[in-house]
Amino acid sequence: MSEINVLILSAGRRVELVQCFQKAAEKLDIKSNIVAGDCSDTAPALYFADRTYKLPRILEPNYIDVIIDACNQENISLVVPTIDTDLLLLAENKSFIEEKTNAKVLISDYKVVEICRDKINTQRYLEEIGFGIPKMYTEEEVRTGTLKFPLFIKPKSGSSSINTFKVNNNSDLKTYMDIVKDPIIQDYMEGEEFTVDVFLDFESKIISIVPRLRIATRSGEISKGKIIRDKEIIDNVTKLMKVLKPIGHITVQLMKTKKGIEYIEVNPRFGGGAPMSIMSGADSCENLFRLLMGEKLEYNENYKDNLTFLRFDSSICIDENMELVRW
Structure with missing residues (x-):
């Protein structure tokens, strides 16, 4: 594959994710454009991407057709969703998009997404298969x-x-x-809360599992986190992934309580804090490029432990022509 271009949907504020894909392509010496798609001209990630594509809002009837157009015009190899409201629609249209383009859609099977998107479905599913949940x-x-x-x-x-x-x-x-x-x-659960970044290949084979202690959050997203190679969490999440069988980067939230590990939710997409695990060495972006090049990956724990990440806000300026002002 001479060029591997990635379309990030609803790119919004996912500047770090855009940059992680760019760094992975550079590391592997791959020709690649990271294309940020969004319905807003003022989404910050647009100004860090290699290329941009204007998308309609998710509920617009032409949303899938525009994604297909974007994939064909930009020669996209991989479509990456980032927000929950995209997931069921993309899972439903995955085969259609892939038939009309040369792209793979990084979305799990519809049944998996259906379990994860509705928290009552998640609750019942985890209870039925014997995992801890309040x-x-x-x-x-x-x-x-x-x-x-x-x-x-x-x-x-x-x-x-x-x-x-x-x-x-x-x-x-x-x-x-x-x-x-x-x-x-x-x-109500009491204990230590963890976000766990899991990466699985396109056949649901587990490649990496990285637990992150949630030290502090803001608006539901982690703002301070610490990588902790917790064997109990890794083993428990491994068992869940082998039953659930999602693909790609999965974000699991759970707590270690007096009763043991209890799950909060499973999000079948890149979470906002995913760059923490990526920067620790469990590089999902590099993994995806390697898979698209036909490589076979094996499970590994080649990431650094006991790293603490502190996230912060930054800002950019755009002028009257919607162009980035560099200071």
Whole structure:
């Protein structure tokens, strides 16, 4: 493959991810354009990408057709989703996109995405296959008041920790029930929270598993994290991945509690903090380039342990012509 171009959908603020793909291509001495696609002209990642492509909003009826046009015009080899609202639509249209282009879509099977995108589906699935997850209360249990506080409430299809709350009493519960649409009510978990970056090849073979302790978060996304090669977490997540069988970069959230490992959610896409694991040595971007070149990868733990990452905001300036101003 002489050129491997990557289209990052809903690129938004994913500057680090764009740069990780660029660095991986440079390291491997690959000719590559990282194309950032977004519906907004002011998405910061556009100004760091090699090329850009204007996309419609996800709910527009021509969204998939425009992705196909982008793939053909930009000679795209890989389409990378970054936000939850893309996932079911892309999974549903994966074969169609791949038939009409030379690109692979980095999305798991529709059934996998369906399990992960609906948190009630996730809850039931994990319970059925015997993995730890906090108790979820039924509508009847909520109505009859057979609850034990503290609880945790969240929307069944939410993301970025929007409308998620700790519930200390019945008064809190009544307030938050009015706020959260289609809520899930669970036992409140206490312990150390981890995000786990998992990379699997296109046949769902596990290549790397990197646990990250969530030291601090902002708006649901990790702002400070520490790489910890926790054997218990790695073994447990390995068992889950072998049953679930997703592909690509997967972001798993869990907690180590007094009861053991309990799962929060599984996101079948690059999480916002994924560059932490990539920079530690578990380079999912390099892995993807190697897979696209036909290489076979083996499981490894060739990443640095006990690294702490501190994320921060930065800004760029664009002029009246929507061009980057360099200071």
